[in-house]
Amino acid sequence: xxxxxxxxxxxxxxxxxxxxxxxxxxxxxxxxxxxxxxxxxxxxxxxxxxxxxxxxxxxxxxxxxxxxxxxxxxxxxxxxxxxxxxxxxxxxxxxxxxxxxxxxxxxxxxxxxxxxxxxxxxxxxxxxxxxxxxxxxxxxxxxxxxxxxxxxxxxxxxxxxxxxxxxxxxxxxxxxxxxxxxxxxxxxxxxxxxxxxxxxxxxxxxxxxxxxxxxxxxxxxxxxxxxxxxxxxxxxxxxxx
Numbered sequence: 217x218x219x220x221x222x223x224x225x226x227x228x229x230x231x232x233x234x235x236x237x238x239x240x241x242x243x244x245x246x247x248x249x250x251x252x253x254x255x256x257x258x259x260x261x262x263x264x265x266x267x268x269x270x271x272x273x274x275x276x277x278x279x280x281x282x283x284x285x286x287x288x289x290x291x292x293x294x295x296x297x298x299x300x301x302x303x304x305x306x307x308x309x310x311x312x313x314x315x316x317x318x319x320x321x322x323x324x325x326x327x328x329x330x331x332x333x334x335x336x337x338x339x340x341x342x343x344x345x346x347x348x349x350x351x352x353x354x355x356x357x358x359x360x361x362x363x364x365x366x367x368x369x370x371x372x373x374x375x376x377x378x379x380x381x382x383x384x385x386x387x388x389x390x391x392x393x394x395x396x397x398x399x400x401x402x403x404x405x406x407x408x409x410x411x412x413x414x415x416x417x418x419x420x421x422x423x424x425x426x427x428x429x430x431x432x433x434x435x436x437x438x439x440x441x442x443x444x445x446x447x448x449x450x451x452x453x454x455x456x457x
Contacts, residue, residue: 232288236261239280240269242383243312246300256292259284264303304340305400307381314347314394315385323387326353330363337398344368344378344399351385351392358390368399377403 233248236259244265251258263269270277277295284293303309310333317329330347337345344366352358369375378397385392 228288232259232284235283235287236280239283240276243309243316244268246303246306246308253294256294257284257290258294258296260296260298262298262300264300264306264309266297266299269297302340302400304337305342305379305398305402307379307396307398308383310337310398311381311383311394311396314349314396315383315392318385318387318392318394323352323385323389323392324354326361326392330361334363334365338365341401342366342398343401343403344397346395346397348395349392350395351387352389353392356389366399368397369405377405 229250232250236248237245240261240263245261245263247262249260249262251260261269268276271279277297280295281293284290300306300309314329314333317333318326321329326349330349334345334347345364346368347363348360349363350358350360353361368378378399380395380397383394383396385394
């Protein structure tokens, strides 16, 4: 019974998030977090366009509050706006931008849209980007396209710091699925090795010493081979005489 209530609770939270995103419009909201306090529900909306989300004199926030009260029976929902300073590093915002561009310009421009978004993210300073588009692009058969640049981990602990998101674009030929992965410059990579001039100089010195030792070993082996060859030739001459 407890598991059933948990599933129902999580499903209701998901519906609240999706309703908020739909109400405010595609491309305006990245994430919606819900926190429960003694005085009511605290809903945090992350966006890079706070002016469009709040509306004139807060009218859109008031509309959203009334919608949550009537549709989901929330007693005292308190909505907070969290501004995203660098939207280029937010995978959800970038995925929604691609979706809006495909819906506006059509799927035939998918390469232009994908490469433009890719360069926008990389130019902002991202370490790596991956964009995947799946659907009827550009013909009648469904196909998957991948656009990537930079460093992007797929497995291990480093893959957990990659921001990933999905979106869909409704075009005339059909639905296009969009997946975006972004590795921001602020991400902490556990397998990253920071190098400086001192370390590089030490590595060069060590590699030089190792190279000299290898040369000495090669010379020793070569001298030994020559001596053994001369000895065998001398023994052969002595035997003939």
